[in-house]
Amino acid sequence: MRFSERIQGIEGSGIRKIFEAAGPGAVNLGLGQPDFDTPAHIKEAAIAALREGKTGYTQNAGIPELRTAICDKLRRENGLSYRPEEVIVTAGGSEALHLLMQVLVRDGDRVLVPDPGFVSYAALATVAGGVPVGMPPDSSMHTDVEKAKELLDGAAVMVLNSPSNPTGAVEPEESVRALVQYAADRGVTVISDEVYEHLIYGRRHVPAAQFGENVITVNATSKTYAMTGWRVGFFAGPQEVVDQAVKLHQYCQACATSIAQYAAVAAYTGDQSSVAEMRKEYQARRDLMYEGFSRMGIYFPIPEGAFYMFVPFGRELTGKILSKGVVIVPGDAFGKNAPGYARLCYAVSRETIEEAIHRIGKAVAE
Numbered sequence: 497m498r499f500s501e502r503i504q505g506i507e508g509s510g511i512r513k514i515f516e517a518a519g520p521g522a523v524n525l526g527l528g529q530p531d532f533d534t535p536a537h538i539k540e541a542a543i544a545a546l547r548e549g550k551t552g553y554t555q556n557a558g559i560p561e562l563r564t565a566i567c568d569k570l571r572r573e574n575g576l577s578y579r580p581e582e583v584i585v586t587a588g589g590s591e592a593l594h595l596l597m598q599v600l601v602r603d604g605d606r607v608l609v610p611d612p613g614f615v616s617y618a619a620l621a622t623v624a625g626g627v628p629v630g631m632p633p634d635s636s637m638h639t640d641v642e643k644a645k646e647l648l649d650g651a652a653v654m655v656l657n658s659p660s661n662p663t664g665a666v667e668p669e670e671s672v673r674a675l676v677q678y679a680a681d682r683g684v685t686v687i688s689d690e691v692y693e694h695l696i697y698g699r700r701h702v703p704a705a706q707f708g709e710n711v712i713t714v715n716a717t718s719k720t721y722a723m724t725g726w727r728v729g730f731f732a733g734p735q736e737v738v739d740q741a742v743k744l745h746q747y748c749q750a751c752a753t754s755i756a757q758y759a760a761v762a763a764y765t766g767d768q769s770s771v772a773e774m775r776k777e778y779q780a781r782r783d784l785m786y787e788g789f790s791r792m793g794i795y796f797p798i799p800e801g802a803f804y805m806f807v808p809f810g811r812e813l814t815g816k817i818l819s820k821g822v823v824i825v826p827g828d829a830f831g832k833n834a835p836g837y838a839r840l841c842y843a844v845s846r847e848t849i850e851e852a853i854h855r856i857g858k859a860v861a862e
Contacts, residue, residue, distance in 0.1 A: 506619045523852045525840040526823040528661060528804065530722040532777075534759075535770040538721060541762035545755045554754050556746040557738065558585025558730070562757045565764040566730055574693075574703040576713070578732045584741055585752045585760075589691050589716035589729035590616060595741040596687055596712060596731060597624040597653075605652035610639065611831035612806065614661045614689070618831070626652070632833050636797045637663040637806060641671050648682045656704055659692040662830050662839040663806040664799025666699040676707040686711045691729075694720045694771050696801040697779045705732075712737060719802075720771055721763045726756040778803050781842040781849055788853035792860050803843040806834065814838045816859040822852050 545551075557563065563580035570576040586592040597620040601607060607621035611630025618628035629647055634640040637660070648654065656675060658667035679686050688704035688711050705711040716729030729752075731741070751757075785805060786798055796808055806827070809817065814826050817838070827837030842849060 502623050502625065506622050522821045522823050523848060523855060524823040525842070525844065525848075525852055526825050528802075528841050528843065529724050530719060530774065530803075530843050531845065532722040532770075532774050534722050534726070535763075535767070537766045538723065538759045538762045541766075542755050542759040545758035550754055550758055552754060554751045554757060556742050556751055558583070558752060559754070559757050559761075561761050562764075563730075565761050566732065569764045570713070570732060574701075574706070574713075576703055576705050576732070579735075581735050582738055583730055583732045584738045584745065585757060586729045586731065586745065587749055587752050588718060588724075588727040589689065589714050591727075591745075591749060592714045592716075592729045592731040593617070593687070593689070594620050594623075595744055596714070596737075597621055597626065598744055599737060599740045600624075600653050600685055600687075601626040602652065606647075606650060608644065608647055608651050608654040608684075609831075610655065610657050610660065612662055612827060612834040612837070613655070613831055614657060615829060617655050617657075621653075630831050630833060633663070633665070637665045638667055639665075639671060639675065641674050644675060645678050648679055648684055651682070651684050653685050653687060654679050655687045655689065657689040658702070658704075659696055659799075659801025661692065661802055662804050662825070662827075663797075664802045664804050665797070666696055666800040667702065669700075669702045672702045672704050673707045676704050676711055680708045680710045684710065687714060688712065689714045691716045691719050692802040695775055695778055695803060697775075697782065697799075699800045701801075709734070717760050717763050722774065723756075723759070723763065726753070726759060728752055728756045728760040778843065781844070781846060784846055785840070785842050785849050785853065788849070788857075792857060794860070803841055805840045805842065806837050807840060808836055809838045810836045813859060816862060817856050820855040820859050822855045822859075 563583045566583050567578045601624040603625035605626045607626040607628050608631050609617040609628050621628040631644045693701045705713050712733035714731045717723040825839040827834035
């Protein structure tokens with residue numbers, strides 16, 4: 497059978513490969529998914545939508561109530577002003593990224609992506625016909641702004657991700673401003689992936705769109721509200737970009753799930769206390785895991801956000817840890833600049849973290 501060259505040109509997700517290969521009794525720190533349940537008021541909104549028969553197709557761009565709620569959230573939390581026509585609701589943040597790559601990238605266009613960075617960026621750029629180019633980190637795992645500037649000339653798109661998956665780095669305001677403004681000067685569109693914005697510890701989230709009109713903001717309910725399986729995301733940007741994205745969205749997706757959209761309205765407009773509670777617990781888990789590595793003599797920049805640690809294990813130690821039944825993701829799954837690292841997710845119970853540290857300690861001792 498004949499296959500598309502673009503699909504043959506990408507590999508399957510290294511995260512999924514490791515996750516699905518985990519055997520019985522494994523301690524799984526591989527998949528980036530909250531272990532909390534979706535808050536009750538959000539689930540109740542979905543149940544109400546079911547009972548009221550809100551189970552048909554919605555507008556392609558999303559129900560008006562949700563797009564309005566997203567605009568209110570962006571104004572209230574991020575100081576950004578958008579109209580509902582400048583927002584499209586997608587099947588998770590992943591579809592938002594896919595649509596944007598298809599809309600903004602032409603054959604042969606250079607697309608700057610964080611390296612190490614979320615596995616989807618380079619793959620989706622490739623599927624769109626683009627050429628992904630990795631932006632290297634500095635010694636603290638933040639984007640090396642000066643090196644990124646050197647790469648911007650001739651690029652079409654630059655992806656920013658703060659807090660970062662996989663490093664947990666939160667970009668400082670001066671870096672975000674410099675990157676956005678320099679990109680604007682070079683005619684480069686910035687896709688700012690901010691899905692972990694509420695999972696930040698001791699730092700402040702900086703919305704990239706406050707520094708330029710060349711920024712498109714991607715976000716989702718998945719991580720903030722423990723709604724990964726509900727598949728509700730969005731992007732906000734110029735209406736002309738939304739209009740182009742809707743054309744593709746209506747053919748490949750039609751709309752995000754109607755019931756999940758009504759649940760998302762409750763997420764954005766309802767009680768936000770659960771968000772703070774989850775963030776507090778993630779920080780405690782981060783500290784527990786980091787202290788465990790410190791006792792082993794393994795030091796690295798402490799994550800400032802998200803729920804990942806990017807640890808300098810090296811290939812041999814990573815292999816030993818996997819053999820001990822601890823599922824972690826080798827760094828090369830996230831790009832070319834971190835082959836000696838591995839990503840560990842601490843969105844698991846404290847007991848699971850303690851067991852993982854125990855097993856990893858054995859691998860380190862060997």
